[in-house]
Amino acid sequence: MTTKNCKSYICFGHEGKEVRKPLPSWLFFEEKMENLRDYFDRHASSWDEMLKYNDRTSELLEVVSWFGLAQGHWVLDVGTGTGILLPLIRQKIGPKGMLIGFDFSFKMLEKAKLRQCPGGKILINATVESLPFQFGIFDQIICFSALPHFPNKLKALLEMVRVLKSGGSLYIAHLKSVEELNEFHQHIGGPVAHDLLPHPERIRSLMMESGLFEIKIINQPEKFLAQGSKI
Known part of the structure; x- marks a missing residue:
């Protein structure tokens, strides 16, 4: 045969x-x-330049201000990529906080490793559908510019909620609206052409199904934010 x-x-x-x-x-x-x-x-190697992150410090600072970060928090940055948010998160949680950046691309994590982050960071290479953490250890979970790339979004959300503490929050954030982001991915083409951010009401439904409550969603030009809390 x-x-x-x-x-x-x-x-x-x-x-x-x-x-x-x-x-x-x-x-x-x-x-x-x-x-x-x-x-x-x-x-x-060219990701930050491609997305012009080096010229968008004020926008990234605003993104981090959307999250309920506090001194001493344990934070998981899912899909951390080159770690663009890590130093800004560390400033919010201070030296006693725990900061873990997580991504399935080893080359992205190599870039994140080089990023200055006073106070330290831990970088882990694995897939979001099977997070290597025990139940309920993170105060806040941040998913910045990553959700569209997860083939099984519900499974990814269920895993994130599993490792979130009771009373903790999960944030899904982008520097574009749903419509802007989906148009951008389709314009880029290739493997990300069909990596689309679902309609806000579909995201609300997925978050509820994953066990989150008090869900708030903002979808406006140059900003998408979905927040949910674990009871």
């Missing part, structure tokens, strides 16, 4: 006959994740 390379089907040649079967969903998921990881690894 021989196997042919097919993107959407597994093709088997047997006794002169070809049998086509749909690829199982887990293979699509794995292929999607590998394509995304490769995309972010390849662009890690």
